[in-house]
Amino acid sequence: MQFLSSWATNDRRTLLHFSKATLATFCQHVQASDTECEAGGLLLGSVHGAHMLIEQATIPTAWDKRFRYLFERMPFGHEAIALSRWTASQGTVRYLGEWHTHPEDHPHPSGLDRSEWNCLSAKRRDKRPMLAVVVGRKSLYVELVPSSGCGSVLTPVE
Template sequence: MQLMSSWAADDKRTLLNFSKSTLETFCQHVQASDFDCEAGGLLLGSVHGTHMLIEQATVPTAWDKRFRYLFERMPFGHETIALSRWMASQGAVRYLGEWHTHPEDYPHPSGLDRSEWNRLSAKRRDKRSMLAVIVGRKALYVELVPSSGRGLVLTPVE
């Protein structure tokens, strides 16, 4: 699977860049076989105006609930990593959103995904939209989700 590192909104005013290690984490968790369970984690990075650099994707922990068609992230592990990265960077590297896999080639969010994203976005202290990524077998789905309603879908940039 060839994943693009640069993504943008249609108006090109919102740009997003995934680090090489983030894309490698996505690739390592693709649900390639019929038995692979969903995986997921947090997206950590830095904000530069309307642009974002995603520096790290946390990986599933032993506490997370992983099934074929469901991933439930537990706070343990993920939040410890996020807090330590935030403190070490003096607040520059922070929580930007969440990622998880779907066992489909070109993933689309489910109703459960949407309600969870809206809930997580509403909890953000900085009131920014939450970055939501679904890793499919052949492509990514990338959206900036506000606290209510649908967000801004981003597409790969060559």
């Protein structure tokens, strides 16, 4: 399994890069078999103008609800990691968004995913679009979700 690390909006005005550690977390949680449950967590990293470096993806905790076709992230654990990284980096490493898996080769967000993303984006204090990633068996779905309206889907950059 090899996911590409660099992604961009169609107009190339926003670039993002997933660290090796982030991609490794995605790969470790791919729903390869018919019995594996969805997984997910937070995306933490730094912002550089319109661009982002995703340095870490938190992994599911014991409190999260994991089913074949549903992942519900509970705040415990994830938020403690995010706060710790933010404090240790003096505010440069921050919450950028959310990721979760789908049991399909080339994933697409569900209606539930979209409504959840819009709620999460609306709650952002910095008013930036939320980064949403769906990890499939063969590819990623990557979108910047604003608090209202349509988001920008990103595509891999070779």
